[in-house]
Amino acid sequence: xxxxxxxxxxxxxxxxxxxxxxxxxxxxxxxxxxxxxxxxxxxxxxxxxxxxxxxxxxxxxxxxxxxxxxxxxxxxxxxxxxxxxxxxxxxxxxxxxxxxxxxxxxxxxxxxxxxxxxxxxxxxxxxxxxxxxxxxxxxxxxxxxxxxxxxxxxxxxxxxxxxxxxxxxxxxxxxxxxxxxxxxxxxxxxxxxxxxxxxxxxxxxxxxxxxxxxxxxxxxxxxxxxxxxxxxxxxxxxxxxxxxxxxxxxxxxxxxxxxxxxxxxxxxxxxxxxxxxxxxxxxxxxxxxxxxxxxxxxxxxxxxxxxxxxxxxxxxxxxxxxxxxxxxxxxxxxxxxxxxxxxxxxxxxxxxxxxxxxxxxxxxxxxx
Amino acid sequence: xxxxxxxxxxxxxxxxxxxxxxxxxxxxxxxxxxxxxxxxxxxxxxxxxxxxxxxxxxxxxxxxxxxxxxxxxxxxxxxxxxxxxxxxxxxxxxxxxxxxxxxxxxxxxxxxxxxxxxxxxxxxxxxxxxxxxxxxxxxxxxxxxxxxxxxxxxxxxxxxxxxxxxxxxxxxxxxxxxxxxxxxxxxxxxxxxxxxxxxxxxxxxxxxxxxxxxxxxxxxxxxxxxxxxxxxxxxxxxxxxxxxxxxxxxxxxxxxxxxxxxxxxxxxxxxxxxxxxxxxxxxxxxxxxxxxxxxxxxxxxxxxxxxxxxxxxxxxxxxxxxxxxxxxxxxxxxxxxxxxxxxxxxxxxxxxxxxxxxxxxxxxxxxxxxxxxxxxxxxxxxxxxxxxxxxxxxxxxxxxxxxxxx
Numbered sequence: 001x002x003x004x005x006x007x008x009x010x011x012x013x014x015x016x017x018x019x020x021x022x023x024x025x026x027x028x029x030x031x032x033x034x035x036x037x038x039x040x041x042x043x044x045x046x047x048x049x050x051x052x053x054x055x056x057x058x059x060x061x062x063x064x065x066x067x068x069x070x071x072x073x074x075x076x077x078x079x080x081x082x083x084x085x086x087x088x089x090x091x092x093x094x095x096x097x098x099x100x101x102x103x104x105x106x107x108x109x110x111x112x113x114x115x116x117x118x119x120x121x122x123x124x125x126x127x128x129x130x131x132x133x134x135x136x137x138x139x140x141x142x143x144x145x146x147x148x149x150x151x152x153x154x155x156x157x158x159x160x161x162x163x164x165x166x167x168x169x170x171x172x173x174x175x176x177x178x179x180x181x182x183x184x185x186x187x188x189x190x191x192x193x194x195x196x197x198x199x200x201x202x203x204x205x206x207x208x209x210x211x212x213x214x215x216x217x218x219x220x221x222x223x224x225x226x227x228x229x230x231x232x233x234x235x236x237x238x239x240x241x242x243x244x245x246x247x248x249x250x251x252x253x254x255x256x257x258x259x260x261x262x263x264x265x266x267x268x269x270x271x272x273x274x275x276x277x278x279x280x281x282x283x284x285x286x287x288x289x290x291x292x293x294x295x296x297x298x299x300x301x302x303x304x305x306x307x308x309x310x311x312x313x314x315x316x317x318x319x320x321x322x323x324x325x326x327x328x329x330x331x332x333x334x335x336x337x338x339x340x341x342x343x344x345x346x347x348x349x350x351x352x353x354x355x356x357x358x359x360x361x362x363x364x365x366x367x368x
Numbered sequence: 369x370x371x372x373x374x375x376x377x378x379x380x381x382x383x384x385x386x387x388x389x390x391x392x393x394x395x396x397x398x399x400x401x402x403x404x405x406x407x408x409x410x411x412x413x414x415x416x417x418x419x420x421x422x423x424x425x426x427x428x429x430x431x432x433x434x435x436x437x438x439x440x441x442x443x444x445x446x447x448x449x450x451x452x453x454x455x456x457x458x459x460x461x462x463x464x465x466x467x468x469x470x471x472x473x474x475x476x477x478x479x480x481x482x483x484x485x486x487x488x489x490x491x492x493x494x495x496x497x498x499x500x501x502x503x504x505x506x507x508x509x510x511x512x513x514x515x516x517x518x519x520x521x522x523x524x525x526x527x528x529x530x531x532x533x534x535x536x537x538x539x540x541x542x543x544x545x546x547x548x549x550x551x552x553x554x555x556x557x558x559x560x561x562x563x564x565x566x567x568x569x570x571x572x573x574x575x576x577x578x579x580x581x582x583x584x585x586x587x588x589x590x591x592x593x594x595x596x597x598x599x600x601x602x603x604x605x606x607x608x609x610x611x612x613x614x615x616x617x618x619x620x621x622x623x624x625x626x627x628x629x630x631x632x633x634x635x636x637x638x639x640x641x642x643x644x645x646x647x648x649x650x651x652x653x654x655x656x657x658x659x660x661x662x663x664x665x666x667x668x669x670x671x672x673x674x675x676x677x678x679x680x681x682x683x684x685x686x687x688x689x690x691x692x693x694x695x696x697x698x699x700x701x702x703x704x705x706x707x708x709x710x711x712x713x714x715x716x717x718x719x720x721x722x723x724x725x726x727x728x729x730x731x732x733x734x735x736x737x738x739x740x741x742x743x744x745x746x747x748x749x750x751x752x753x754x755x756x757x758x759x760x761x762x763x764x765x766x767x768x769x770x771x772x773x774x
Contacts (some may be wrong), residue, residue: 168546316524
């Protein structure tokens with residue numbers, strides 16, 4: 001096995017100089033060394049560490065799980081600020097793990113984690129990411145994100161009532177798991193604890209469920225799918241307009257302004273729509289009325305009116321429109337990434353920022 | 369409570385979903401959380417209708433504001449101080465609490481805290497080391513910062529609606545307000561990262577994140593593909609790199625299972641189980657023939673009970689699982705074995721647990737969601753040294769409350 005020069009010689013510094021230890025404010029800085037192994041949950045966790053200033057090394061074992069985007073896009077998004085070593089050598093894994101502060105290890109099953117020697121790794125903070133967790137009768141079940149979304153109650157709620165339920169496209173589950181792994185591992189680092197963390201993706205999903213289980217237990221009602229309609233708040237629905245689609249989410253406090261937005265003040269005294277319960281009963285009539293009103297207006301017009309009436313309205317945007325969105329540009333949301341032999345591309349920067357986006361000194365992420 | 373964040377004091381001014389969920393993760397990790405609630409923060413004394421998740425115990429009872437199931441689900445492991453921030457004295461008390469806290473987190477609109485005279489500069493004067501995390505829907509700056517934001521209206525703005533649905537040109541929303549839990553996990557991340565930064569440089573700070581930006585960030589791979597010349601398209605339950613991949617009908621009404629062949633080995637195993645599948649098909653051929661493959665699999669699944677079919681598929685190493693509703697989720701053997709749902713709230717209501725399992729975190733220590741204002745006395749006495757009579761006076765003056773005003 002031939003390893004890249006830098007990994008055989010010296011990947012991470014073992015002897016730090018004064019310059020390494022002190023930041024511009026004269027405070028002690030010890031950058032985490034993070035070893036990341038696995039798919040897109042580990043990748044997202046490593047991405048958050050890298051954006052926070054950690055030195056992240058990804059051990060690529062040559063297995064690339066199926067993704068919703070091209071390999072190039074996934075790599076640019078997840079791995080841009082990391083170093084990568086390609087190897088499936090378990091001795092190398094153990095050796096790198098022994099030098100790291102944090103080990104993020106994602107596998108397809110609990111047994112696979114054991115086979116990697118996870119428990120023997122001498123890393124202070126170790127995070128095991130598996131589909132179902134490390135214990136329990138399904139710990140070695142195979143899972144895709146779509147299987148976990150089905151198990152975890154999401155799929156049952158997405159889609160039209162008279163058609164098959166829809167799975168959620170994209171990497172919501174993996175990225176959410178990665179974000180929680182980052183919080184857990186970083187908490188342990190903050191407390192200077194050596195620890196081992198077991199994070200199952202199914203439980204991640206269920207911890208993020210909206211109100212489905214309590215509604216079942218407390219009200220005896222099973223939530224079901226209703227297309228784009230949120231159902232319990234009316235109107236909360238997608239409506240076609242002249243050049244696209246908009247979503248209205250009119251929680252009761254916004255009913256009065258909605259009547260202004262629709263330029264139909266008489267709705268305020270219409271007994272069919274007096275409160276949310278009645279609007280639920282007369283949902284179809286109300287939806288038809290709104291659909292007629294919105295059909296001939298453009299998204300720009302509707303946005304302007306929604307802003308002046310202060311009602312919650314969102315426009316369905318394409319990815320091209322998201323990339324061109326003036327709000328995201330004004331807030332310096334995009335980070336430029338170089339791409340071999342072609343134009344640089346924009347990737348979402350860290351989602352949280354330190355300071356106000358428009359003020360000098362503001363920066364994406366919280367790092368030192 | 370034990371946990372890595374033990375010793376951290378958090379003032380929680382959050383409401384609805386994203387903010388309280390973020391704080392729940394931090395509380396589960398051991399932070400000491402005081403929820404600062406407005407007198408009407410849980411609604412009025414009389415509820416016009418049942419809340420969306422029902423009432424703990426099934427009935428509104430004498431204090432309906434304290435038995436809202438969703439509120440209780442999100443607000444465990446906290447103490448409650450009900451403080452009227454519209455009064456100057458209420459704001460003064462909040463600033464006193466800020467002076468001894470580590471973190472204040474809120475998800476008001478961008479203008480709410482400054483309008484109350486509680487912007488970051490004011491908080492910082494009270495405590496130079498305070499970490500202020502704010503979560504306005506579109507952020508505190510930029511052209512949309514004044515817009516009203518809720519998860520369901522932000523979701524289609526991220527591009528997701530174009531990818532979700534049965535066919536192209538008919539976008540769909542999840543109707544699950546997915547942007548809220550995305551913002552929640554990232555707000556929790558932001559708090560911990562800000563604590564680590566403060567540990568190193570001694571400085572607090574203002575940290576901001578928005579529903580919109582956290583949601584857009586999750587679509588990063590598609591946004592990159594768009595620039596690289598690829599065109600991400602809505603494909604229903606199909607997957608661009610897996611076939612078969614879908615949701616298939618099972619015995620009974622609205623019963624389904626999800627199945628995905630991630631590897632060639634899984635495909636070969638599936639061909640052994642399902643008559644009519646051609647095991648010579650490569651992935652690229654399967655992607656082209658996905659419709660007929662799905663039809664063949666549907667014929668096989670349709671007469672089967674979904675859990676039995678999934679057991680059989682899993683026995684052959686194929687990724688498959690039942691499409692569960694809420695009752696089925698709660699009854700799932702894996703969920704039961706790991707005791708993910710915990711019945712520590714009143715009426716033994718099962719609540720989703722903490723997916724982070726680590727030594728020192730013990731759900732047996734969890735405290736149920738407190739009643740509104742239940743800890744007015746204990747918090748003001750322990751954190752600020754108030755005398756019992758002082759808090760009683762504040763109560764009489766209407767600065768602190770223990771139930772919504774009539």
